[in-house]
Protein backbone atom coordinates (compact mmCIF):
# COMPACT_ATOMS: atom_id res chain seq x y z
CA UNK A 1 0.00 0.00 0.00
CA UNK A 2 1.21 3.50 -0.83
CA UNK A 3 1.07 6.23 1.83
CA UNK A 4 -2.46 7.24 2.77
CA UNK A 5 -3.31 10.73 1.48
CA UNK A 6 -5.49 13.32 3.13
CA UNK A 7 -8.53 14.35 1.13
CA UNK A 8 -10.30 17.65 0.78
CA UNK A 9 -13.88 17.62 -0.48
CA UNK A 10 -15.70 20.86 -1.18
CA UNK A 11 -18.64 21.84 -3.28
CA UNK A 12 -22.37 21.53 -3.78
CA UNK A 13 -24.59 18.80 -5.14
CA UNK A 14 -28.06 19.22 -6.57
CA UNK A 15 -30.79 17.02 -7.98
CA UNK A 16 -32.90 18.72 -10.65
CA UNK A 17 -31.60 22.11 -9.54
CA UNK A 18 -32.52 21.55 -5.89
CA UNK A 19 -29.48 21.51 -3.62
CA UNK A 20 -28.82 18.32 -1.70
CA UNK A 21 -25.95 19.99 0.15
CA UNK A 22 -24.37 23.37 -0.40
CA UNK A 23 -20.88 24.78 0.25
CA UNK A 24 -19.87 21.64 2.01
CA UNK A 25 -16.32 21.37 3.27
CA UNK A 26 -14.99 18.04 4.40
CA UNK A 27 -11.36 17.31 5.23
CA UNK A 28 -10.13 13.77 5.81
CA UNK A 29 -6.88 13.60 7.72
CA UNK A 30 -4.26 11.26 6.25
CA UNK A 31 -4.33 7.86 7.92
CA UNK A 32 -7.23 8.76 10.23
CA UNK A 33 -10.84 7.70 10.72
CA UNK A 34 -13.44 10.31 9.90
CA UNK A 35 -17.03 9.48 10.81
CA UNK A 36 -19.76 11.20 8.86
CA UNK A 37 -23.22 11.46 10.42
CA UNK A 38 -26.41 13.11 9.29
CA UNK A 39 -30.09 12.52 8.73
CA UNK A 40 -31.26 10.29 5.93
CA UNK A 41 -31.15 11.86 2.48
CA UNK A 42 -28.66 14.59 3.44
CA UNK A 43 -26.16 13.28 0.88
CA UNK A 44 -23.71 11.04 2.75
CA UNK A 45 -23.76 8.22 0.19
CA UNK A 46 -23.53 10.82 -2.56
CA UNK A 47 -20.27 12.13 -1.06
CA UNK A 48 -18.82 8.63 -0.80
CA UNK A 49 -19.72 7.80 -4.38
CA UNK A 50 -18.29 11.10 -5.63
CA UNK A 51 -14.98 10.39 -3.88
CA UNK A 52 -15.00 6.85 -5.30
CA UNK A 53 -15.64 8.22 -8.79
CA UNK A 54 -18.96 6.37 -9.08
CA UNK A 55 -22.04 7.76 -10.82
CA UNK A 56 -24.57 9.54 -8.58
CA UNK A 57 -28.04 10.89 -9.21
CA UNK A 58 -26.85 14.36 -8.31
CA UNK A 59 -25.01 17.06 -10.24
CA UNK A 60 -21.80 18.03 -8.44
CA UNK A 61 -19.91 21.30 -8.62
CA UNK A 62 -16.74 21.51 -6.62
CA UNK A 63 -13.44 19.81 -6.06
CA UNK A 64 -12.25 16.54 -4.61
CA UNK A 65 -8.49 16.40 -4.18
CA UNK A 66 -5.81 14.45 -2.38
CA UNK A 67 -3.21 16.45 -0.46
CA UNK A 68 -0.38 14.81 -2.42
CA UNK A 69 -1.78 16.10 -5.67
CA UNK A 70 -2.18 12.65 -7.24
CA UNK A 71 -5.49 11.30 -8.54
CA UNK A 72 -7.82 9.31 -6.28
CA UNK A 73 -9.44 6.94 -8.77
CA UNK A 74 -7.27 3.84 -8.33
CA UNK A 75 -6.51 4.50 -4.66
CA UNK A 76 -10.01 4.07 -3.26
CA UNK A 77 -11.83 0.99 -2.01
CA UNK A 78 -15.57 1.30 -1.43
CA UNK A 79 -17.58 -0.93 0.86
CA UNK A 80 -21.29 -0.41 0.42
CA UNK A 81 -24.03 -1.05 2.95
CA UNK A 82 -24.90 -4.39 1.38
CA UNK A 83 -22.08 -6.92 1.17
CA UNK A 84 -22.35 -7.37 -2.63
CA UNK A 85 -20.88 -10.86 -2.47
CA UNK A 86 -21.25 -12.79 -5.71
CA UNK A 87 -23.51 -15.74 -4.91
CA UNK A 88 -21.82 -17.99 -7.48
CA UNK A 89 -18.33 -17.48 -6.08
CA UNK A 90 -16.80 -19.01 -2.96
CA UNK A 91 -15.57 -16.88 -0.07
CA UNK A 92 -12.02 -17.02 -1.39
CA UNK A 93 -13.09 -16.27 -4.96
CA UNK A 94 -15.06 -13.28 -3.71
CA UNK A 95 -12.03 -12.01 -1.83
CA UNK A 96 -9.83 -12.31 -4.94
CA UNK A 97 -12.45 -10.80 -7.26
CA UNK A 98 -10.51 -7.59 -7.89
CA UNK A 99 -7.45 -9.35 -9.29
CA UNK A 100 -9.57 -11.55 -11.53
CA UNK A 101 -11.50 -8.54 -12.81
CA UNK A 102 -8.23 -6.84 -13.70
CA UNK A 103 -6.84 -9.96 -15.38
CA UNK A 104 -4.10 -10.32 -12.77
CA UNK A 105 -3.09 -13.55 -11.06
CA UNK A 106 -4.73 -13.49 -7.61
CA UNK A 107 -2.40 -13.68 -4.60
CA UNK A 108 -4.01 -16.73 -3.02
CA UNK A 109 -1.71 -16.84 -0.02
CA UNK A 110 -2.61 -13.28 0.91
CA UNK A 111 -6.31 -13.94 0.32
CA UNK A 112 -6.20 -16.92 2.67
CA UNK A 113 -4.40 -14.84 5.28
CA UNK A 114 -7.06 -12.15 5.11
CA UNK A 115 -9.85 -14.73 5.26
CA UNK A 116 -8.16 -16.07 8.38
CA UNK A 117 -7.80 -12.54 9.78
CA UNK A 118 -11.56 -12.07 9.60
CA UNK A 119 -11.96 -15.46 11.28
CA UNK A 120 -13.35 -17.41 8.35
CA UNK A 121 -10.57 -19.86 7.45
CA UNK A 122 -12.96 -22.77 7.99
CA UNK A 123 -15.41 -21.25 5.51
CA UNK A 124 -13.09 -20.27 2.62
CA UNK A 125 -14.60 -22.80 0.21
CA UNK A 126 -18.23 -22.00 1.04
CA UNK A 127 -20.57 -19.90 -1.02
CA UNK A 128 -22.10 -16.76 0.52
CA UNK A 129 -25.56 -18.26 1.04
CA UNK A 130 -24.02 -20.69 3.53
CA UNK A 131 -22.86 -17.80 5.74
CA UNK A 132 -24.56 -15.65 8.36
CA UNK A 133 -25.06 -11.91 7.82
CA UNK A 134 -22.10 -11.08 10.05
CA UNK A 135 -19.87 -13.60 8.30
CA UNK A 136 -20.84 -12.21 4.90
CA UNK A 137 -19.97 -8.72 6.06
CA UNK A 138 -16.58 -10.02 7.21
CA UNK A 139 -15.97 -11.47 3.74
CA UNK A 140 -16.81 -8.07 2.27
CA UNK A 141 -14.28 -6.51 4.65
CA UNK A 142 -11.64 -9.04 3.59
CA UNK A 143 -12.41 -8.26 -0.06
CA UNK A 144 -12.03 -4.53 0.64
CA UNK A 145 -8.69 -5.15 2.38
CA UNK A 146 -7.50 -7.40 -0.42
CA UNK A 147 -7.62 -4.41 -2.73
CA UNK A 148 -4.98 -2.82 -0.50
CA UNK A 149 -6.04 0.73 -1.23
CA UNK A 150 -4.87 3.62 0.97
CA UNK A 151 -8.32 5.25 1.03
CA UNK A 152 -11.28 3.28 2.36
CA UNK A 153 -14.87 4.43 2.07
CA UNK A 154 -17.37 2.61 4.27
CA UNK A 155 -21.10 3.22 3.87
CA UNK A 156 -22.85 1.98 7.00
CA UNK A 157 -21.06 -1.34 6.72
CA UNK A 158 -22.10 -2.57 10.15
CA UNK A 159 -25.66 -1.29 10.41
CA UNK A 160 -27.31 -4.61 9.60
CA UNK A 161 -25.45 -6.49 12.32
CA UNK A 162 -26.50 -7.34 15.85
CA UNK A 163 -24.87 -5.33 18.64
CA UNK A 164 -22.29 -7.91 19.56
CA UNK A 165 -21.20 -8.78 16.00
CA UNK A 166 -21.11 -5.08 15.24
CA UNK A 167 -18.71 -4.39 18.10
CA UNK A 168 -16.49 -7.25 16.92
CA UNK A 169 -16.53 -6.02 13.34
CA UNK A 170 -15.70 -2.48 14.43
CA UNK A 171 -12.64 -3.67 16.30
CA UNK A 172 -11.59 -5.92 13.45
CA UNK A 173 -11.96 -3.21 10.85
CA UNK A 174 -10.16 -0.71 13.04
CA UNK A 175 -7.24 -3.07 13.50
CA UNK A 176 -6.98 -4.17 9.88
CA UNK A 177 -7.44 -0.68 8.41
CA UNK A 178 -4.71 0.84 10.53
CA UNK A 179 -2.82 3.60 8.73
CA UNK A 180 -5.40 4.14 6.00
CA UNK A 181 -7.52 7.18 5.41
CA UNK A 182 -11.01 5.98 6.31
CA UNK A 183 -14.33 7.71 5.80
CA UNK A 184 -17.11 5.91 7.63
CA UNK A 185 -20.75 6.86 7.12
CA UNK A 186 -22.87 5.84 10.06
CA UNK A 187 -26.24 6.47 11.68
CA UNK A 188 -24.96 5.25 15.01
CA UNK A 189 -23.55 7.92 17.38
CA UNK A 190 -22.00 5.13 19.42
CA UNK A 191 -20.07 3.87 16.42
CA UNK A 192 -18.75 7.34 15.71
CA UNK A 193 -17.85 8.00 19.35
CA UNK A 194 -16.02 4.72 19.45
CA UNK A 195 -14.01 4.78 16.22
CA UNK A 196 -13.55 8.35 15.07
CA UNK A 197 -10.46 10.51 15.07
CA UNK A 198 -12.78 13.13 13.72
CA UNK A 199 -16.59 13.36 13.76
CA UNK A 200 -18.46 15.39 11.18
CA UNK A 201 -22.21 16.01 11.31
CA UNK A 202 -23.75 16.93 8.01
CA UNK A 203 -26.80 19.16 7.52
CA UNK A 204 -28.34 20.78 4.44
CA UNK A 205 -26.30 23.90 5.07
CA UNK A 206 -22.91 22.31 5.50
CA UNK A 207 -20.78 20.08 7.64
CA UNK A 208 -19.79 20.74 11.22
CA UNK A 209 -17.07 19.07 13.19
CA UNK A 210 -18.00 17.74 16.63
CA UNK A 211 -15.51 17.04 19.38
CA UNK A 212 -14.46 13.42 19.77
CA UNK A 213 -14.30 11.79 23.20
CA UNK A 214 -10.89 11.81 24.86
CA UNK A 215 -8.52 8.91 24.32
CA UNK A 216 -7.59 7.13 21.11
CA UNK A 217 -9.93 4.89 19.15
CA UNK A 218 -11.27 2.27 19.44
CA UNK A 219 -12.64 3.50 22.75
CA UNK A 220 -13.88 1.13 25.39
CA UNK A 221 -17.66 1.07 25.62
CA UNK A 222 -17.46 0.91 29.41
CA UNK A 223 -15.75 4.32 29.55
CA UNK A 224 -18.09 7.02 30.98
CA UNK A 225 -16.53 9.60 28.63
CA UNK A 226 -17.61 7.45 25.72
CA UNK A 227 -21.20 7.46 26.97
CA UNK A 228 -21.17 11.20 27.52
CA UNK A 229 -19.86 11.76 23.99
CA UNK A 230 -22.40 9.36 22.53
CA UNK A 231 -25.24 11.15 24.34
CA UNK A 232 -23.97 14.58 23.27
CA UNK A 233 -23.70 13.43 19.67
CA UNK A 234 -27.18 11.99 19.80
CA UNK A 235 -28.53 15.32 21.06
CA UNK A 236 -26.54 17.12 18.35
CA UNK A 237 -28.13 14.93 15.67
CA UNK A 238 -31.58 15.64 17.07
CA UNK A 239 -30.95 19.38 16.84
CA UNK A 240 -29.53 19.16 13.31
CA UNK B 241 -47.68 -35.74 -3.56
CA UNK B 242 -46.69 -34.05 -6.85
CA UNK B 243 -46.84 -37.39 -8.67
CA UNK B 244 -50.13 -38.25 -7.01
CA UNK B 245 -51.66 -35.06 -8.44
CA UNK B 246 -50.42 -35.94 -11.93
CA UNK B 247 -51.74 -39.47 -11.74
CA UNK B 248 -55.08 -38.27 -10.44
CA UNK B 249 -55.39 -35.69 -13.24
CA UNK B 250 -54.59 -38.38 -15.85
CA UNK B 251 -57.21 -40.74 -14.43
CA UNK B 252 -59.84 -38.00 -14.37
CA UNK B 253 -59.04 -36.97 -17.96
CA UNK B 254 -59.22 -40.57 -19.19
CA UNK B 255 -62.48 -41.08 -17.28
CA UNK B 256 -64.03 -37.97 -18.82
CA UNK B 257 -62.87 -39.00 -22.28
CA UNK B 258 -64.38 -42.48 -21.87
CA UNK B 259 -67.58 -41.01 -20.41
CA UNK B 260 -68.03 -38.68 -23.41
CA UNK B 261 -67.52 -41.56 -25.82
CA UNK B 262 -69.96 -43.85 -23.94
CA UNK B 263 -72.65 -41.24 -23.22
CA UNK B 264 -72.79 -39.54 -26.65
CA UNK B 265 -72.18 -42.66 -28.70
CA UNK B 266 -69.92 -40.58 -30.91
CA UNK B 267 -68.43 -42.59 -33.74
CA UNK B 268 -64.90 -43.83 -33.29
CA UNK B 269 -63.49 -42.04 -36.35
CA UNK B 270 -64.63 -38.78 -34.73
CA UNK B 271 -63.47 -39.59 -31.22
CA UNK B 272 -61.96 -43.03 -30.54
CA UNK B 273 -62.24 -44.35 -26.96
CA UNK B 274 -59.04 -44.33 -24.87
CA UNK B 275 -58.70 -48.11 -24.85
CA UNK B 276 -58.72 -48.21 -28.66
CA UNK B 277 -56.09 -45.47 -28.84
CA UNK B 278 -53.92 -47.42 -26.41
CA UNK B 279 -54.33 -50.57 -28.50
CA UNK B 280 -53.53 -48.75 -31.74
CA UNK B 281 -50.51 -47.15 -30.09
CA UNK B 282 -49.25 -50.57 -29.04
CA UNK B 283 -49.86 -52.18 -32.44
CA UNK B 284 -48.04 -49.32 -34.21
CA UNK B 285 -45.31 -48.80 -31.68
CA UNK B 286 -42.45 -49.39 -34.15
CA UNK B 287 -43.94 -46.90 -36.63
CA UNK B 288 -44.63 -44.32 -33.93
CA UNK B 289 -41.18 -44.76 -32.45
CA UNK B 290 -39.56 -44.18 -35.82
CA UNK B 291 -41.45 -40.92 -36.37
CA UNK B 292 -40.92 -39.83 -32.75
CA UNK B 293 -37.18 -40.17 -33.27
CA UNK B 294 -37.36 -37.83 -36.26
CA UNK B 295 -39.36 -35.18 -34.42
CA UNK B 296 -37.23 -35.49 -31.28
CA UNK B 297 -34.07 -34.98 -33.36
CA UNK B 298 -35.55 -31.90 -35.02
CA UNK B 299 -36.54 -30.45 -31.65
CA UNK B 300 -33.20 -31.27 -30.04
CA UNK B 301 -31.10 -29.78 -32.84
CA UNK B 302 -33.45 -26.79 -33.04
CA UNK B 303 -33.01 -26.16 -29.33
CA UNK B 304 -29.25 -26.46 -29.58
CA UNK B 305 -28.87 -24.15 -32.59
CA UNK B 306 -31.48 -21.70 -31.25
CA UNK B 307 -29.78 -21.55 -27.86
CA UNK B 308 -26.35 -20.93 -29.37
CA UNK B 309 -27.67 -18.20 -31.70
CA UNK B 310 -29.79 -16.61 -28.96
CA UNK B 311 -26.93 -16.56 -26.46
CA UNK B 312 -24.53 -15.11 -29.03
CA UNK B 313 -27.03 -12.41 -30.01
CA UNK B 314 -27.76 -11.45 -26.41
CA UNK B 315 -24.04 -11.18 -25.65
CA UNK B 316 -23.47 -9.02 -28.72
CA UNK B 317 -26.36 -6.74 -27.84
CA UNK B 318 -25.22 -6.43 -24.23
CA UNK B 319 -21.60 -5.72 -25.18
CA UNK B 320 -22.14 -3.22 -27.96
CA UNK B 321 -24.16 -0.01 -27.96
CA UNK B 322 -23.97 -0.03 -31.75
CA UNK B 323 -25.53 -3.49 -31.95
CA UNK B 324 -28.25 -2.42 -29.54
CA UNK B 325 -29.07 0.55 -31.74
CA UNK B 326 -29.09 -1.34 -35.03
CA UNK B 327 -29.87 -5.00 -34.42
CA UNK B 328 -32.56 -4.62 -31.80
CA UNK B 329 -35.13 -2.85 -34.02
CA UNK B 330 -34.61 -5.56 -36.64
CA UNK B 331 -35.21 -8.22 -34.00
CA UNK B 332 -38.36 -6.55 -32.79
CA UNK B 333 -39.63 -6.16 -36.33
CA UNK B 334 -39.01 -9.80 -37.26
CA UNK B 335 -40.78 -10.76 -34.07
CA UNK B 336 -43.87 -8.96 -35.34
CA UNK B 337 -44.02 -11.40 -38.29
CA UNK B 338 -46.02 -14.52 -37.50
CA UNK B 339 -43.42 -17.27 -37.61
CA UNK B 340 -46.03 -19.74 -38.90
CA UNK B 341 -46.29 -17.75 -42.11
CA UNK B 342 -42.63 -18.43 -42.76
CA UNK B 343 -43.02 -22.21 -42.72
CA UNK B 344 -43.87 -22.58 -46.43
CA UNK B 345 -40.92 -20.38 -47.39
CA UNK B 346 -38.57 -22.39 -45.21
CA UNK B 347 -39.80 -25.60 -46.83
CA UNK B 348 -39.27 -24.04 -50.25
CA UNK B 349 -35.73 -23.02 -49.37
CA UNK B 350 -34.60 -25.94 -47.26
CA UNK B 351 -36.66 -28.79 -48.67
CA UNK B 352 -38.84 -31.46 -47.11
CA UNK B 353 -36.13 -32.89 -44.89
CA UNK B 354 -35.20 -32.11 -41.31
CA UNK B 355 -33.48 -28.83 -42.21
CA UNK B 356 -36.67 -26.81 -42.61
CA UNK B 357 -38.13 -28.19 -39.35
CA UNK B 358 -34.99 -27.42 -37.39
CA UNK B 359 -34.99 -23.91 -38.88
CA UNK B 360 -38.63 -23.51 -37.86
CA UNK B 361 -37.87 -24.55 -34.28
CA UNK B 362 -34.86 -22.22 -34.22
CA UNK B 363 -36.94 -19.29 -35.45
CA UNK B 364 -39.59 -19.86 -32.83
CA UNK B 365 -37.21 -20.12 -29.85
CA UNK B 366 -34.53 -17.65 -30.94
CA UNK B 367 -36.34 -14.56 -29.72
CA UNK B 368 -37.44 -15.84 -26.29
CA UNK B 369 -33.90 -17.01 -25.53
CA UNK B 370 -32.30 -13.82 -26.82
CA UNK B 371 -34.63 -11.50 -24.98
CA UNK B 372 -34.58 -13.43 -21.69
CA UNK B 373 -30.78 -13.57 -21.60
CA UNK B 374 -30.38 -10.00 -22.85
CA UNK B 375 -32.75 -8.68 -20.16
CA UNK B 376 -30.73 -10.54 -17.56
CA UNK B 377 -27.48 -9.06 -18.89
CA UNK B 378 -28.91 -5.54 -18.73
CA UNK B 379 -30.26 -5.97 -15.22
CA UNK B 380 -27.02 -6.67 -13.40
CA UNK B 381 -27.43 -5.47 -9.80
CA UNK B 382 -25.89 -1.96 -9.94
CA UNK B 383 -23.87 -2.61 -6.78
CA UNK B 384 -21.89 -5.32 -8.59
CA UNK B 385 -21.08 -2.88 -11.37
CA UNK B 386 -19.94 -0.24 -8.84
CA UNK B 387 -17.71 -2.85 -7.30
CA UNK B 388 -16.23 -3.75 -10.69
CA UNK B 389 -15.63 -0.10 -11.48
CA UNK B 390 -13.82 0.69 -8.22
CA UNK B 391 -11.76 -2.47 -8.69
CA UNK B 392 -10.61 -1.23 -12.07
CA UNK B 393 -12.25 -3.96 -14.15
CA UNK B 394 -12.30 -3.83 -17.94
CA UNK B 395 -15.62 -3.86 -19.76
CA UNK B 396 -15.04 -7.38 -21.08
CA UNK B 397 -14.06 -8.89 -17.77
CA UNK B 398 -17.06 -7.22 -16.14
CA UNK B 399 -19.25 -8.81 -18.80
CA UNK B 400 -17.67 -12.21 -18.47
CA UNK B 401 -17.15 -12.44 -14.72
CA UNK B 402 -20.15 -10.50 -13.42
CA UNK B 403 -22.87 -9.77 -15.94
CA UNK B 404 -22.97 -13.22 -17.55
CA UNK B 405 -23.03 -15.25 -14.31
CA UNK B 406 -25.61 -12.85 -12.85
CA UNK B 407 -27.79 -13.36 -15.95
CA UNK B 408 -27.74 -17.17 -15.93
CA UNK B 409 -31.08 -17.46 -14.06
CA UNK B 410 -32.68 -15.36 -16.82
CA UNK B 411 -31.08 -17.53 -19.49
CA UNK B 412 -32.52 -20.53 -17.65
CA UNK B 413 -36.05 -19.06 -17.92
CA UNK B 414 -35.45 -18.46 -21.63
CA UNK B 415 -34.35 -22.06 -22.16
CA UNK B 416 -37.38 -23.41 -20.28
CA UNK B 417 -39.65 -21.30 -22.47
CA UNK B 418 -37.78 -22.55 -25.54
CA UNK B 419 -38.40 -26.15 -24.48
CA UNK B 420 -42.13 -25.41 -24.64
CA UNK B 421 -41.99 -23.66 -28.03
CA UNK B 422 -39.52 -25.85 -29.90
CA UNK B 423 -41.92 -28.82 -30.43
CA UNK B 424 -44.53 -26.41 -31.85
CA UNK B 425 -42.00 -25.15 -34.39
CA UNK B 426 -40.97 -28.63 -35.47
CA UNK B 427 -44.56 -29.88 -35.86
CA UNK B 428 -45.65 -26.82 -37.84
CA UNK B 429 -42.70 -27.47 -40.13
CA UNK B 430 -43.81 -31.06 -40.56
CA UNK B 431 -47.38 -30.05 -41.34
CA UNK B 432 -46.31 -27.73 -44.11
CA UNK B 433 -44.33 -30.40 -45.91
CA UNK B 434 -42.52 -33.51 -44.82
CA UNK B 435 -42.21 -37.24 -45.24
CA UNK B 436 -41.57 -38.19 -41.62
CA UNK B 437 -42.08 -37.09 -38.02
CA UNK B 438 -45.04 -37.15 -35.66
CA UNK B 439 -46.65 -34.16 -37.39
CA UNK B 440 -46.43 -36.01 -40.69
CA UNK B 441 -47.86 -39.17 -39.12
CA UNK B 442 -50.81 -37.20 -37.74
CA UNK B 443 -51.60 -35.73 -41.16
CA UNK B 444 -51.26 -39.14 -42.76
CA UNK B 445 -53.56 -40.80 -40.23
CA UNK B 446 -56.03 -37.96 -40.51
CA UNK B 447 -56.13 -38.26 -44.29
CA UNK B 448 -56.97 -41.96 -44.01
CA UNK B 449 -59.58 -41.40 -41.30
CA UNK B 450 -57.41 -43.36 -38.87
CA UNK B 451 -58.37 -41.12 -36.00
CA UNK B 452 -57.13 -43.62 -33.43
CA UNK B 453 -53.60 -43.49 -34.93
CA UNK B 454 -53.80 -39.71 -35.05
CA UNK B 455 -54.64 -39.63 -31.35
CA UNK B 456 -51.84 -42.07 -30.60
CA UNK B 457 -49.37 -39.82 -32.43
CA UNK B 458 -50.79 -36.71 -30.75
CA UNK B 459 -50.47 -38.19 -27.27
CA UNK B 460 -46.93 -39.31 -28.04
CA UNK B 461 -46.11 -35.76 -29.08
CA UNK B 462 -47.58 -34.51 -25.81
CA UNK B 463 -45.51 -36.94 -23.77
CA UNK B 464 -42.40 -36.04 -25.77
CA UNK B 465 -42.97 -32.33 -25.09
CA UNK B 466 -43.54 -32.88 -21.39
CA UNK B 467 -40.45 -35.07 -21.05
CA UNK B 468 -38.43 -32.43 -22.91
CA UNK B 469 -39.71 -29.63 -20.69
CA UNK B 470 -39.11 -31.57 -17.48
CA UNK B 471 -35.58 -32.43 -18.60
CA UNK B 472 -34.66 -28.86 -19.49
CA UNK B 473 -36.36 -27.61 -16.32
CA UNK B 474 -34.47 -30.06 -14.17
CA UNK B 475 -31.12 -29.43 -15.87
CA UNK B 476 -31.32 -25.63 -15.67
CA UNK B 477 -32.55 -25.56 -12.09
CA UNK B 478 -30.04 -28.14 -10.90
CA UNK B 479 -27.24 -26.20 -12.58
CA UNK B 480 -28.35 -22.89 -11.10
CA UNK B 481 -28.70 -24.39 -7.66
CA UNK B 482 -25.08 -25.53 -7.83
CA UNK B 483 -23.85 -22.40 -9.56
CA UNK B 484 -25.43 -19.65 -7.49
CA UNK B 485 -27.19 -21.19 -4.51
CA UNK B 486 -29.67 -19.06 -2.64
CA UNK B 487 -30.58 -16.78 -5.54
Ligand SMILES: Nc1ncnc2c1ncn2[C@@H]1O[C@H](COP(=O)(O)OP(=O)(O)OP(=O)(O)O)[C@@H](O)[C@H]1O
Pocket residue numbers: 015020038039040041042043044045046047056057058
Ligand atom coordinates in the same frame (compact mmCIF):
# COMPACT_ATOMS: atom_id res chain seq x y z
N1 LIG C 1 -30.00 8.16 -8.31
C1 LIG C 1 -30.57 9.26 -7.78
N2 LIG C 1 -31.38 10.04 -8.55
C2 LIG C 1 -31.93 11.16 -8.03
N3 LIG C 1 -31.76 11.56 -6.78
C3 LIG C 1 -30.98 10.84 -5.98
C4 LIG C 1 -30.34 9.66 -6.44
N4 LIG C 1 -29.63 9.12 -5.42
C5 LIG C 1 -29.82 9.97 -4.38
N5 LIG C 1 -30.63 10.98 -4.71
C6 LIG C 1 -31.05 12.07 -3.83
O1 LIG C 1 -29.90 12.66 -3.29
C7 LIG C 1 -30.10 12.93 -1.92
C8 LIG C 1 -28.96 12.36 -1.10
O2 LIG C 1 -28.99 10.94 -1.19
P1 LIG C 1 -27.95 10.05 -0.41
O3 LIG C 1 -28.16 8.66 -0.85
O4 LIG C 1 -26.59 10.62 -0.60
O5 LIG C 1 -28.41 10.26 1.09
P2 LIG C 1 -27.81 9.62 2.42
O6 LIG C 1 -27.39 10.78 3.27
O7 LIG C 1 -26.81 8.61 2.10
O8 LIG C 1 -29.10 8.98 3.07
P3 LIG C 1 -29.26 7.61 3.90
O9 LIG C 1 -28.76 7.93 5.28
O10 LIG C 1 -30.72 7.37 3.90
O11 LIG C 1 -28.45 6.56 3.21
C9 LIG C 1 -31.46 12.38 -1.54
O12 LIG C 1 -32.35 13.47 -1.40
C10 LIG C 1 -31.87 11.53 -2.69
O13 LIG C 1 -33.24 11.67 -2.91
Ligand SMILES: [Mg+2]
Pocket residue numbers: 044045046155
Ligand atom coordinates in the same frame (compact mmCIF):
# COMPACT_ATOMS: atom_id res chain seq x y z
MG1 LIG D 1 -26.75 6.45 2.26
